[in-house]
Amino acid sequence: MTKNLRVKSSEYIDETNRISFKFNGRTYHGFKGDTLASALLANNVHLVGRSFKYHRPRGIMTSGSEEPNAIVQVNPGTNRTEPNVRATEVEIYEGLEASSQNCWPSVEFDIGGINNFLSPFFPAGFYYKTFMWPASFWEKYEFFIRHSAGLGKSPTSSDPDIYDHRNIHCDVLVVGAGISGILAAKNAAKNNFKTLLLDEKNELGGSTIFENNEFNKIDNKAPSEWLKAEIKELKNIKNLEIKTRTSVAAYHQYNYLLARENLTDHLEAKDKTNKIRQRLLKIRAKKVILATGALERPLIFNNNDRPGIMLSSAVKKYSEFYGVACGSRNVFFTNNDSAYESAISLYNKGINVEAIIDIREQSESKIVKKVKEAGIKVYWSHTIVDTAGYKRLNSISIMKLSNDGTSVTGSKISISCDCLGVAGGWTPAIHLYTQSGSKLKFDEKKQIFLPNQNTSEQISVGSCGGDFKIDEIIKNLNQNLKDNLNIKETDLDNIKVEIDQENSKRNIWLLPSDKPLGKTKPFVDYQNDATAKDIKLALREGFRSIEHVKRYTTTGMGTDQGKLGNMHALGIIADTAGVKMGELGTTTFRPPYTPLTFGTIVGRNVGKFFDIFRRTPMNDWHVENKAEFENVGQWKRAWYYPINGETMHQAVQRESKAARESAGILDASTLGKIDIQGSDASEFLNRVYTNAWSKLAIGKCRYGLMLNEDGMVYDDGVTTRLGENHYIMTTTTGGAANVLGKLEDYLQTEWPELDVYLTSVTDHYATASLCGPNSKKILKKIIPDLDLSDENFPHMSFKETNIGHIQCRIMRISFTGEHSYEINVQASYGKDLWKKCMEAGQEFNITPYGTETMHLLRAEKGFIIVGQDTDGTMTPIDLQMDWIVSKKKYDFIGKRSLYRSDTMREDRKQLVGLLTDDPNIVLEEGAQIVSELNQSPVEMLGHVTSSYFSPNLKKSIALAVVRGGKDMMGKKLFVPMENKNINVTVANPVFYDEKNERLNA
Amino acid sequence: MFLINCPYCGERDQQEFKAGGEAHIERPKQPTELSDDEWAEYLFMRKNIKGVQFERWNHAHGCRKWFNMVRDTSNDEIKAIYKMGEKPPTQ
């Protein structure tokens, strides 16, 4: 069975370097320079996969990234495994393993193949139609579909490879290193433009590098020879960076492109370690030159998908570039001259070509004559009506095509063959062009979409711009370069090009068969098994928009994005609907052009670099003392400090009691701090807070509530007046950045006349909050010289002093209702300060407490937490905080909104306290509150926002928002839960020390 | 991904900026004088144009300055950028 189809040595294949690899468990040999596809073909392996829906045997179709069929799993079962890789892009190396996807138990015998025989039951939209009902069965259907579809498998252990990102700025980016790209890059770089040239393949030169049509000459040399000399010259050009194995995945606006550079995928496992596998290049280019080439189109005819049926250009590349014969009895099927070039290429290498089937009536070009001279039979005006061979093509049937191309006549001729090269003309690769937002137009004569309206600094050159002949390419490229790079002379001015001029083509989107369409299988999208029949069915069922037809039939929805078949899909729709292609529009090509690995996308941002986090200066102490942490915004905050295996509840109960009975200490460094200076600072605060600030004395602190312009509470915190024109504002931990942004916004845009300057100083200070009846004694030990009497240092005041030689700011403010101090020092002294407090507090059993205890203590006092008890729909009035809203001030942010009819409604949700009738039941935060249990539908009055078991009150307490709650004091309500209804009573939200006596205790 | 020419810093990647909605909506000087409808007009009503739109942008991760931008929302072409307080360019 195995035979060697290596024909003649190729300069791109190193036959001294023999490589063994495994495919579907079997060992094969290839050479350095082979792709998995070329090596398999050299071993006469065509069958590489099964199609998605019908599980039909499929073979290698192309030689590039547009491959729809040869999709393999690389290195299955290892942590480096990767699904959905195109065999045409995998460079083989010693030890490579690959396997077919989408088949079970094996590619040779696939149970799903039964779908092929059931295919009349699998029309377009089959999945949509069949699995719609009953809805509850969907899970079972999904399992069945996924199992039998058997797409590739993702690795189950973590990726051992390293990925990287790199930013590149260049004057000129050239995408594609075929003849146009090479000449463009060379001339750009020579004219002092910093130039980057990218190509997805490992060798430069595109298809011209194996272009040996003897009738085409550049400067009297074969194009391939001429281009090789040009490539050699590239290496000596300054300003030019060349990257191969680099595929541009996305072309965004403003010439921002993302490319994936493959660095180790072609290396043996031992050479992969400790190297960067793939690098995402983030490129900003002043100008982009797209030289992405063109993709050969297949032809759409009955059973056009058998293994052995390939693109004509691929058959040629395998022979010329890789030195591999794809078959021993080759036939070509074409609508233009390029199949003749492929045929001659094979002929020159001694590979047998049986015949060429041409749907045209004739062609007079030199290459066609050469084919005839070579004795290869040409069937003019013929089409293939059927093919045979299940796992490998073994024959084709042809018939004469009618003049209008819609039917066949005469008798059927059968031709035996094992490889069919199909040439349907060329489609410019305009994918990246359209991604950039630029617009195409349809050229009715050439039957292709061409770049039309550029939206960024870009040009499309070569065949992606619609020039297919070398003389046109060079002439238009030269003019384009001069116009767009503003240069006078180029290398291209004096090039002499001779070419074979004939350029005729006959375009038929769907070729007829002797059977009715319903009995045929003309595949349009190979990967998704969409046939011309499906597209026509969609149109019959009323689909009109190309985007809808695409989704309904799944045409173009595979990993190849329908690179081969999209044009035919459009053509068939246009023909069937009787409209012009240009009027139909094209489908949208979205990034990535070829699939990207997740690794490349995330780059270095994995593991501990996945997300940024911030730590306070006291963090090490918390870690050493076994704190549990919680995330608050980006901060890691100490949550609670369990000792001797305490649960969170136990720890929090202990911490809460200690803080009220003796002394507690909290790391409050994360609170946002904004330094406010300027002669209008007081006026500014008047405008941003709801209460009055002008009369706040220097050295005093005040609590402030900040609203949005819609009247809803936005943030809160204590602000201290440090001097005549100097304040320090604190914000919530999570709100710091947004508050600063909002204040800047007003200062810069609404009130530019105010003399105010804002600086974020959150990270500059470390803050320890010392609280409890013994806090004063502890502070006294730390700063003996400071007069801590209520007269000299009352509640809501501030002192600037020193601890030893360390300057510190102390605010006597309280978020717990206890006598407490917030001590701020320069961040680098934070840990020292903390240790000093712990040391001085030892005799008072000072207890460090975390955010959970802080929340509990403030809830006992009925203090809100913005974002927990509020959700952007609560006004200060809703929070029963009318006292903080100035009636005298003419204006402040959000004031007017407090008098809107909606914000003044009596039945808005309002903040209340809730007590459970059974004091041991702790409500769930988020639980719904109702007044009637037997109503249907039950009316939701509100929900629980904060809930704790208070060790100080020895009962459960909760804050809640309840519709009209303000007037419900003492009312009995219910909190219905899954298994029980909890009886609750509306209460004053201040549960503890209502008279605030403890502040001065 | 836009390349935005901050009037204070020069060209920077879009990631550094925050969009701030429609431009040239001035906060009323005397909100208390306005009817509910007039206040609602200021508070809620935004145009969301398909085409040329005047917008506010902030160089949030840079100089923190706010500025105005004229952008065609249909193709994201930035037509002009000018500082706060400057007159919008006439077309």
Ligand SMILES: [Zn+2]
């Ligand atoms: Zn800036």
